Amino acid sequence: MRAEPAVVIENLVKRFGSFVAVDHVSLEVARGEIFGFLGPNGAGKSTTIRILCGLLAPTSGRAVVQGFDAGSQPELVKAHIGYMSQRFSLYNDLTVEENIEFFSGVYGVAPERREDRKAYALRMAGLEGHRGVMTGLLAGGWKQRLALGCAILHEPPVIFLDEPTSGVDPVARRAFWDLIHDLSDAGQTVFVTTHHMDEAEYCHRAALMYRGRVIALGAPAELKAELKDDAATMEDVFVRLIERENAADTGHRA
Amino acid sequence: MRRTRAIARKELLHIARDPRSLIMALALPMVMLVMFGYALSLDVDQIPAVIYDQDGTAESRALWDGFRGSRYFTIVRHVDGYAQAESDLERGAALAALVIPRGFGAKLVAGERAPVQLILDGTDSNTASIALSYARGLILAHSGRVQTEWRLRSGAGEVPPPVDAQIRVAYNSELKSKNYIVPGLIAVILMIIAALLTSLAIAREWENGTMEELLSTPVRPAELVLGKLSAYFLLGAVDMVTAVLAGVVIFGVPMRGSTWLLFLSGGVFLFGALCWGLLLSAITRNQLQAYQLGLLSSFLPAFLLSGFVYAVDSMPLLPRAVSAAVPARYFVSLLKGVFLKGVGLEVLAVELGLLAVYALVVFALVTRKLREKIA
Numbered sequence: 001m002r003a004e005p006a007v008v009i010e011n012l013v014k015r016f017g018s019f020v021a022v023d024h025v026s027l028e029v030a031r032g033e034i035f036g037f038l039g040p041n042g043a044g045k046s047t048t049i050r051i052l053c054g055l056l057a058p059t060s061g062r063a064v065v066q067g068f069d070a071g072s073q074p075e076l077v078k079a080h081i082g083y084m085s086q087r088f089s090l091y092n093d094l095t096v097e098e099n100i101e102f103f104s105g106v107y108g109v110a111p112e113r114r115e116d117r118k119a120y121a122l123r124m125a126g127l128e129g130h131r132g133v134m135t136g137l138l139a140g141g142w143k144q145r146l147a148l149g150c151a152i153l154h155e156p157p158v159i160f161l162d163e164p165t166s167g168v169d170p171v172a173r174r175a176f177w178d179l180i181h182d183l184s185d186a187g188q189t190v191f192v193t194t195h196h197m198d199e200a201e202y203c204h205r206a207a208l209m210y211r212g213r214v215i216a217l218g219a220p221a222e223l224k225a226e227l228k229d230d231a232a233t234m235e236d237v238f239v240r241l242i243e244r245e246n247a248a249d250t251g252h253r254a
Numbered sequence: 255m256r257r258t259r260a261i262a263r264k265e266l267l268h269i270a271r272d273p274r275s276l277i278m279a280l281a282l283p284m285v286m287l288v289m290f291g292y293a294l295s296l297d298v299d300q301i302p303a304v305i306y307d308q309d310g311t312a313e314s315r316a317l318w319d320g321f322r323g324s325r326y327f328t329i330v331r332h333v334d335g336y337a338q339a340e341s342d343l344e345r346g347a348a349l350a351a352l353v354i355p356r357g358f359g360a361k362l363v364a365g366e367r368a369p370v371q372l373i374l375d376g377t378d379s380n381t382a383s384i385a386l387s388y389a390r391g392l393i394l395a396h397s398g399r400v401q402t403e404w405r406l407r408s409g410a411g412e413v414p415p416p417v418d419a420q421i422r423v424a425y426n427s428e429l430k431s432k433n434y435i436v437p438g439l440i441a442v443i444l445m446i447i448a449a450l451l452t453s454l455a456i457a458r459e460w461e462n463g464t465m466e467e468l469l470s471t472p473v474r475p476a477e478l479v480l481g482k483l484s485a486y487f488l489l490g491a492v493d494m495v496t497a498v499l500a501g502v503v504i505f506g507v508p509m510r511g512s513t514w515l516l517f518l519s520g521g522v523f524l525f526g527a528l529c530w531g532l533l534l535s536a537i538t539r540n541q542l543q544a545y546q547l548g549l550l551s552s553f554l555p556a557f558l559l560s561g562f563v564y565a566v567d568s569m570p571l572l573p574r575a576v577s578a579a580v581p582a583r584y585f586v587s588l589l590k591g592v593f594l595k596g597v598g599l600e601v602l603a604v605e606l607g608l609l610a611v612y613a614l615v616v617f618a619l620v621t622r623k624l625r626e627k628i629a
Contacts (some may be wrong), residue, residue: 105260
């Protein structure tokens with residue numbers, strides 16, 4: 001099999017009226033890679049991820065997922081991805097098990113695979129003894145892992161996670177990143193956005209997005225090397241990159 | 255199919271877990287049926303009347319006896335002055351006053367024309383005109399009897415009236431208003447319930463953020479709509495059956511036509527009405543707005559423009575034209591046709607066809623709306 005990249009973005013632009021949410025972004029994500037998409041709130045991360053999932057049409061440029069064009073073949077893209085939106089979109093008035101069964105159904109998981117996948121999702125979320133619990137009663141961390149479990153029931157080759165760790169305590173965040181690494185080890189591509197800059201450390205490669213543009217892209221070590229400061233945290237790296245970008249911007253205007 | 259079933263199952267769970275909407279769905283139709291069925295009686299009978307008999311003869315007594323014996327009037331009291339009669343009309347204690355002037359009996363005996371006065375409360379013009387025609391009928395019948403007596407006494411013999419109308423009221427022989435209100439009411443109830451139930455169904459997903467998740471799955475818009483519809487269709491079907499049973503059992507409405515056709519047209523109508531609620535839900539993406547729009551857009555047209563109470567044929571051009579786009583109008587025709595006339599598809603095919611067209615058009619609109627990208 002040809003090692004075609006899992007995600008290819010070329011000159012992607014998305015405008016909402018006069019506002020440019022995504023401004024000529026180009027990047028590639030290899031199969032099995034954990035790719036971090038970082039940046040402050042409003043940088044255009046979620047917009048990009050929605051275009052990749054076929055939820056939004058791009059204004060121009062191309063977004064290709066697993067060989068399918070997200071703009072023109074959204075149905076094919078949707079069959080090959082798992083998507084977890086910012087709000088851990090589960091049904092609070094359904095039990096843990098009912099949520100899993102529902103998503104199994106809408107993802108069209110084959111009947112003979114269902115029990116296996118359900119067991120996997122329950123184990124992954126650590127909810128094996130709690131399948132009958134109403135989902136609305138779960139604490140953030142459990143809900144987050146259940147949402148991930150539900151989004152990957154159909155074993156998609158590419159997984160998009162939009163701010164999966166927001167509003168979750170540090171211990172649960174750490175545990176969640178362990179899960180992401182397990183998925184990557186199993187060959188699945190994970191495209192994850194976050195505004196926690198330190199989480200870039202957990203990614204194979206990361207892009208920093210700011211005001212709709214990618215202003216830095218590389219492995220965490222490469223990004224740090226750019227600053228020539230070994231003690232720098234990823235947070236320092238990004239703050240300085242953003243400052244540099246702002247200065248350049250003012251320079252342009254002056 | 256698998257995906258549609260998953261959505262239908264999930265939707266049924268939502269319904270089962272939300273007792274408020276379940277109660278609304280199952281109890282509201284009964285409440286409305288009973289309320290409207292009893293309150294919306296357009297039958298006018300037992301009209302309260304007062305008698306001001308200035309004459310006090312056997313002849314005047316014979317006249318108002320006719321009123322007392324009729325089921326259309328109830329004599330509330332006898333008064334002896336205009337002031338009393340007027341005050342009864344003002345207070346609403348009586349809707350009619352019959353005044354028989356002094357000398358009434360003497361004139362009749364002498365073979366002269368004897369005037370009497372009828373005063374009616376015209377506030378409710380509908381009731382007043384019905385009361386008027388009842389009173390006219392009673393007085394006319396009484397005149398006829400007096401005339402016959404004269405002829406017999408003068409030896410001319412009995413002469414039958416020259417024209418003898420043989421009247422048969424078809425389909426609703428007792429002219430009971432509930433016989434046409436209850437079938438029409440079934441359409442109004444189904445329209446409201448269907449639009450209200452589904453108005454929340456898609457807006458709730460938008461508000462909870464689950465819609466985005468659903469749209470990222472391979473679920474097609476048509477599957478989403480059909481899955482949701484089938485769950486609410488079940489509730490609507492239960493409502494339809496209860497309403498029909500209540501109409502027949504509690505209100506004694508005759509059911510003359512085919513039950514099969516009744517439920518077939520009910521199903522087609524329900525499908526369209528449910529799609530309408532879903533469409534509002536998909537457009538507004540807001541539960542409150544969708545609910546209010548659902549209530550307005552289902553209740554008003556179904557109530558006013560469907561021919562349920564107000565006959566479409568006697569409406570001015572504009573409302574009549576608007577009513578052509580109200581599906582409840584065709585369903586009301588179907589219901590009345592099946593219930594009262596006992597006619598079948600040979601008469602009602604056009605109505606059923608139009609209901610099906612409406613349902614398909616609205617279904618296409620919802621799926622198209624859901625195919626749009628999130629903005």
